[in-house]
Amino acid sequence: MTTPISNEEIHDIVQRIVGKTMEIQLEEEKKGSDTQKQEKPNKENKNRVVAIGTDHGGVDLKEILKKDLIENGYEVIDVGTHTKDSVDYPDIAFSVAQLVAEGKAWRGVVIDGAGIGSCMAANKVPGVRAALCYDYATAVNSREHNNANVLTLGAGLIGINLAKQILNTWLTTEFGGGRHARRVDKITAIMDRFIKDGKES
Numbered sequence: 001m002t003t004p005i006s007n008e009e010i011h012d013i014v015q016r017i018v019g020k021t022m023e024i025q026l027e028e029e030k031k032g033s034d035t036q037k038q039e040k041p042n043k044e045n046k047n048r049v050v051a052i053g054t055d056h057g058g059v060d061l062k063e064i065l066k067k068d069l070i071e072n073g074y075e076v077i078d079v080g081t082h083t084k085d086s087v088d089y090p091d092i093a094f095s096v097a098q099l100v101a102e103g104k105a106w107r108g109v110v111i112d113g114a115g116i117g118s119c120m121a122a123n124k125v126p127g128v129r130a131a132l133c134y135d136y137a138t139a140v141n142s143r144e145h146n147n148a149n150v151l152t153l154g155a156g157l158i159g160i161n162l163a164k165q166i167l168n169t170w171l172t173t174e175f176g177g178g179r180h181a182r183r184v185d186k187i188t189a190i191m192d193r194f195i196k197d198g199k200e201s
Helices: 008-037 043-047 057-070 089-101 116-122 136-144 158-173 180-195
Strands: 049-054 075-078 107-112 130-132 148-155
Touching: 043 049, 049 089, 057 075, 057 107, 057 158, 089 107, 089 116, 107 116, 107 158, 116 130, 116 148, 130 136, 136 158, 136 180, 148 158
Parallel strands: 049 075, 049 107, 107 148, 130 148
Antiparallel strands: none
């Protein structure tokens, strides 16, 4: 016959689980902080140009990220918009993506309400690999695995501090190469096939 667990024993078990969970979270935060310290832009980044743009929903966030980029030694091309008057995000996404595709910008950043539409629009430009990132893991993955050259952010979905972390991580994470290079080449091959066949849509 099983002996019933008392309320005190249940309380002690819960307390131990909560304590262990908090320890794990603190350790992960410490690791994240250490990683960010190692990922500060080096001297090679100082001459790298970042194109940035937003629709009316991300004007405030754009200005904050633009300031951070300049302080970290990047040259910035701001394609707008500069007011909160309504504009269409595909126009902004195209302006940023075109600068990247033409080699006038090293990387591009596009902001709108959710980041989804801008990602779709930017990916229509040949040579662009745009990625919507919403946390540290997606920022790392999009660079390390997919060699993304345009980042899209949803100003209505993430806070300022998270946006800063995502951008810094995305800019300082190197492409992994190896098996990832083969897969990125296949992405490019799909684009090339549609351009060749005149079926790009």
